[in-house]
Amino acid sequence: MTQPTTDDINDITQKIQEWLSIDENLETRNQIEKLALDKFDNYDKLNDLLSKRIVFGTAGLRSRMEAGFNRMNDVTVLQTSQGLAEYIKKRNGIDNNNNNKQLSIVIGHDHRFNSKSFAYITIAIFLLKGFKVYYIGDDDCATPMVPFAIDKFNSLGGIMITASHNPKDDNGYKVYWSNGCQIIPPHDINIENEILNNLNPILNLNKDNNEINKIFINFKNNLIYCYNEIVSNYISNLIKILNPKPINFKIIYTAMHGIGFKFINEIISKIILNPNENFKFVKEQCNPDPNFSTVKFPNPEEKNALNLSIKTANNLGNDYKLILANDPDADRFTIAFKNKNNIWRQLSGNEIGILFTDYIINTQFIEKNKSINNIYILNSTVSSQMIESISKKLGFKFKDTLTGFKWIGNKAIELENQNFNVPFAYEEAIGFMFSTVHDKDGIAALIVFLQLYNRLLIEGLDPIEKLEQLYKIYGNFKQCNGYYITSNSNIIDYIFNKIIRIDNNSQIYPKFIGNYKVIYWRDLTIGYDSSTKDNKPELYVDPNSQMITCKVITSDDDNTNDEDDEFIRFTARGSGTEPKLKVYIEAKASTEERAQFLADDVWRTLREEWFQPEQHNLVEQRV
The missing domain is CATH 3.40.120.10 (Alpha-D-Glucose-1,6-Bisphosphate, subunit A, domain 3)
Structure with a gap:
């Protein structure tokens, strides 16, 4: 527990007053008022809730639903919506009279607690800001329908109120741009800056005064209820494409x-x-x-x-x-x-991604005698590099991106604008993108897998038997993934800055980790890549996000394997939405058993050399 100084108490008192001057929700007001009765004993909690502002992570805003500027609640949803609306207007012709697109936004929500009320606040703000709102409600919608609706209505962007698969006390605010993809830098930072310029509420959040319903009535010509239309069009489009x-x-x-x-x-x-x-x-x-x-x-x-x-x-x-x-x-x-x-x-995300890659390349191109020279398959840098091995053997192109479909989707559009075809992309966290939307789409993935599974039945194979066939052709790749949970997010920075990184100008990265020799090192936090001529990474560098990727080989004297035949590649990164340190390990070897042994052994090595969960009070979870 922190012992607050007089200045600390004065600062937190100011934050409390600021919060109570805005928040009209009785539940969240009461949370702060109760904590404020004893500012000394509750200082740590108040400081956590009020002293920082919730920021955009890998999937927009996502946090626990409770009071405070650092949580998901009516106030943060309202202020975020005000800043986002102003940013979209400035970026899309309101200030420079370049009105090539109608001022419109798509908004949807899932079934979580407060999702509909958060969506209503968002709709009201955008209506007040002059937007036409395409609302995929009042029923719950699936997330892929928001980017689909953005494309259909040629909208300037979209918002999905969801926390995806997080626990029940969480919620989120996922933002899409006009290209139907989740936002990437510099949009996130620019939106956050615009939020700070638009903190003063233009909407009274006292739910008893029915102000939101009045806004819906007054702006009814700009509020388009499109749930049935979008669901019908989405399903028809999916069946047509797949x-x-x-x-x-x-x-x-x-x-x-x-x-x-x-x-x-x-x-x-x-x-x-x-x-x-x-x-x-x-x-x-x-x-x-x-x-x-x-x-x-x-x-x-x-x-x-x-x-x-x-x-x-x-x-x-x-x-x-x-x-x-x-x-x-x-x-x-x-x-x-x-x-x-x-x-x-149960198959892993990588196993499903490998099966999808093989199925799509063969059924959509090779078996139809279509060229694959113009094809790109994408995945995230923490996903299986077996896709690259397949691409080298068959002749299609492969590229990996940063984690998150905001990077995958935007990269796909970039390649499509260069006249390449991107029929499939995935990330190991069971996210799969097809030609339906530029985002992960679990509904499309299910339909494609049914076709894939039907083909396996005809061939007399189950999914693992098919994977074993592919390993014999393209190499044995096995993973060992997991994460460490912490109650102190500062520990993650400490591990990366004080244990993993070497503070020595003559040696940027360790030459050995345990008994493994380092042959490749990329640090996307400080901006270093050992494989490029200028040592600058091709992927986006973010000094506020910890992420290191490393490739190692065994250093045994009798190891005569070529580096391409046997290696281990891993990434360690801090989560953008949770207090986790995530670890993704993949090994390639001559046999499945050898590859799995190496992946597991590197996990043990990193555990002992870097993460030291007992010493740093980390909870270890392998998946």
């Missing part, structure tokens, strides 16, 4: 207490034969539930998250061998299947 063929096998689906079921159910009914028998769902998880009552953490890639789905499948009988899952806002996707030994196996 062109799914009829399937005739049994599947189990879970929406993970989210909003995916109604969309999946409608699409599945169009392509599955005998849907009443072949399509079953996890009843406890397919109605939107903001409490996420059957899972501790509503992320379908987390350990044990699919337990209820497996139980449902087992109860229905041995014919149900495939489980499909979306996360709560339906932009992510994963699967589990029952192998020939009747054992359930």
Whole structure:
């Protein structure tokens, strides 16, 4: 506990007064008022809530819902919306009379607590600022429908109120630009600066005075309710682009207490034969539930998250061998299947991404005698480098980006503007992008996987058997990913700045980590890349975000393997939305067993040499 000084108490008192002068929400006002009764004992909490402002991370704003400028609440949503509206106006012709686009915005929300009320505040602000608002509501919408609607309406941007797969007490404010992609620098910093210039509320947040409803009535000509239109157009467009063929096998689906079921159910009914028998769902998880009552953490890639789905499948009988899952806002996707030994196996994001890459390149191009010289497949730099190995052998192009679909989507558009085709991109955190939107789309991913799985059934293979075939052709790649949770975010900076980085001008990075020899080092925090002529990275450098990528080989005297045949590549980075230190390790070797051993051994080495969880009070979690 910090012992505050008199100056600290004076500063926090000013922050308390500032907050109470704005906040009209009785619940969040009461939180601050109670803490303010004893500013000394509650100083740390008050300082955390009020002294910093919530900032844009890897997916817009995302935080716990409670009082304070550093949390998700009515005040921060209002101030963010005011700043964002002004920034969009300035960037799109309001100040220089260059009105090539209508002043419009797309707004949607999921089913979480406060999502609709946050959306209403956002809509009201944009209406007051002169925007036409395309509102994908009052029902809950899937996140991919927001970028789809931006493209359809030629809008200047979009906002999705969601915290995706975060715990129930969190919410978020995801911002898209006019290209249908999540914002990237310098938009994020410029928006934050514009927020600071527009803190004074133009909307009274006292919900009892019904001001928001009055604004909706007064600006009714600029408030377009487009839920039915967007859902219908999205589904039609998806079916047109993906062109799914009829399937005739049994599947189990879970929406993970989210909003995916109604969309999946409608699409599945169009392509599955005998849907009443072949399509079953996890009843406890397919109605939107903001409490996420059957899972501790509503992320379908987390350990044990699919337990209820497996139980449902087992109860229905041995014919149900495939489980499909979306996360709560339906932009992510994963699967589990029952192998020939009747054992359930969940695929990782990388395994799904590799299968998708092989399927799309072969079915859309090679088998149709179409050239792949103009094709790019993208993934994030923490995802499997096996895609690069496949690209070198087949002849298509590959590029990796920073983590997050804001980077993948914008890179795809950049390449498309150069007349390249980007039919697929992915990141290991079960996010997959097709030609439907320039963002991850869990609904599209599910439909494509059904086609892929049907093809495997015809070939007499399960997904792992298919992967084993691909490993024999392109090399054995195995991962060991995980993270460390901390209650003190300063520890992450300490580990990177004091343990990992070397403060020595003659040696920028360590030559060895344990028994492993370093052959490549990239630091996107300080801006260093050992592989480029000027040692400057090609990827975006962010001094406010910790991220180091390293490639190592074993240093055994009897190791005669070529560096391309056996290596380990890993990335360590701080999370942009959670107090986590994330670690992604991938090894390539002559056998699957050797590759997995190396990946696991590097995890142990980094644990001992760098992260030292016992000493730094970190909670270790491997996934």
